[in-house]
Amino acid sequence: xxxxxxxxELVTEIRAELAAIAPHRSCCRLAEAAAFAGxxxxxxxxxxxxxxxxxxxxxxxxxxxxxxxxxxxSAGHCRVAYLRGxxxxxxxxxxxxxxxxxxxxxxxxxxxxxxxxLRTMGLPASVRMRRRRGVVTWKSxxxxxxxxxxxxxxxxxxxxxxxxxxxxxxxxxxxxxxxxAANLGRTVDSAxxxxxxxxxxxxxxxxxxxxxxxxxxxxxxxxAPDASLGELAEATGLHRSTVQRxxxxxxxxxxxGAAARARPTVPLRRETALGGPI
Numbered sequence: 001x002x003x004x005x006x007x008x009e010l011v012t013e014i015r016a017e018l019a020a021i022a023p024h025r026s027c028c029r030l031a032e033a034a035a036f037a038g039x040x041x042x043x044x045x046x047x048x049x050x051x052x053x054x055x056x057x058x059x060x061x062x063x064x065x066x067x068x069x070x071x072x073x074s075a076g077h078c079r080v081a082y083l084r085g086x087x088x089x090x091x092x093x094x095x096x097x098x099x100x101x102x103x104x105x106x107x108x109x110x111x112x113x114x115x116x117x118l119r120t121m122g123l124p125a126s127v128r129m130r131r132r133r134g135v136v137t138w139k140s141x142x143x144x145x146x147x148x149x150x151x152x153x154x155x156x157x158x159x160x161x162x163x164x165x166x167x168x169x170x171x172x173x174x175x176x177x178x179x180x181a182a183n184l185g186r187t188v189d190s191a192x193x194x195x196x197x198x199x200x201x202x203x204x205x206x207x208x209x210x211x212x213x214x215x216x217x218x219x220x221x222x223x224a225p226d227a228s229l230g231e232l233a234e235a236t237g238l239h240r241s242t243v244q245r246x247x248x249x250x251x252x253x254x255x256x257g258a259a260a261r262a263r264p265t266v267p268l269r270r271e272t273a274l275g276g277p278i
Contacts, residue, residue, distance in 0.1 A: 007095040010163070014093060014148060014156040018084055019050040021152045022057050027074075028081035029058045034069035035085030036060075051088060071117055079121065084151040086114075093144070095160070100141040108134045123147055191225050194247050197254035198222060204257055210250070213238060217246040 023029045036055060060066060071079060086104060094101040106114055111134025115127045118136070123143055125136045138144050141164060148157040198218045201207040207218060213236075220227070220235045233240040 004096075006163075010156065010160060011093050011095060014153045014160070015088065016050065017153045017156045018148075018151055019054045019088055021084065023081050025077065027078050030067060031069050031074065031078040031082040032085035033058045033060045033066045035082050036089050037066055054085075054088060079117070080150055083118075083121070083147070087147075087151065099139075100144045100160075100164075101137070101139055102144045102147070103135050103137040105130075106134045106136065108132065110134060111136055121150075187228060188226070190247075191221065191227075193251060194221050195225055197251045200254045200257060201250060206253060206257070210246075213242055214246045214249060217243050218250060221247070 023032060033055065036051065055061060055064075069078075069082070071082065074082075087102075090106055091102065091104045104114060108129060111127045111129075114134075114136050115125050118125045123138070123146065125138050125143075128135050128137070138147070145157055145161055148154075148160070198207065198221060201210070201218075207215070210218065216236045216238065217232060220232045224231065224235065227235065229240050229243055233243045236243065238246075
């Protein structure tokens with residue numbers, strides 16, 4: 001699936017919103033800067049400029065040694081800052097056809113530890129290996145939305161969720177329209193068969209032999225070829241099940257008559273007596 005231009009632009013907006021955050025606490029600045037450790041500054045030119053600006057905003061320059069920071073024992077706001085920096089440095093977000101995919105690409109030995117950290121934050125993720133790299137992945141739109149809101153991309157996340165809801169509503173509307181069209185098609189086909197059956201019984205003189213309910217239903221169908229079963233029931237004052245039963249009876253009688261007419265007539269053979277013709 002190839003993301004649309006609007007989806008690619010939204011991903012860019014989300015990254016820009018996160019990169020523009022300047023933590024007020026020095027501990028959060030340290031935690032976010034620690035997430036940049038090991039980032040190959042020259043290997044990702046598309047990310048280099050915003051990350052350089054973010055690093056400078058945090059008080060560090062690319063390549064500077066960052067004081068050690070530990071997840072264990074850190075406050076929740078510091079952990080959020082660390083995850084924000086990790087997403088900016090090692091994460092990628094993909095939006096395509098309403099599907100959401102966010103992943104972190106880390107060293108193989110770091111993947112399980114990162115997944116465990118995310119679980120402690122209420123964000124369970126899957127882990128796999130890809131080209132000798134550890135990949136920690138979310139495919140749940142709800143989980144991705146929670147992470148983005150948690151890390152500070154509230155405005156862009158609202159846009160993301162609005163687009164997802166709009167897409168869902170369009171899909172549901174299309175499903176309902178398709179179902180309605182299919183039902184209408186079946187109603188038209190059924191009405192055509194029933195009208196043909198009524199005409200055949202009328203031509204054979206068998207329509208008048210139907211019980212009163214059958215004659216009433218046949219007359220209502222002729223008067224309203226496109227009426228639904230409910231509308232026929234209302235027009236005749238009968239229950240819907242009675243209307244359906246009488247229409248089936250009409251179609252069955254017409255089919256039996258057509259089958260009888262199509263059955264070949266077997267000519268009588270002349271009898272012979274005493275070995276000679278009569």
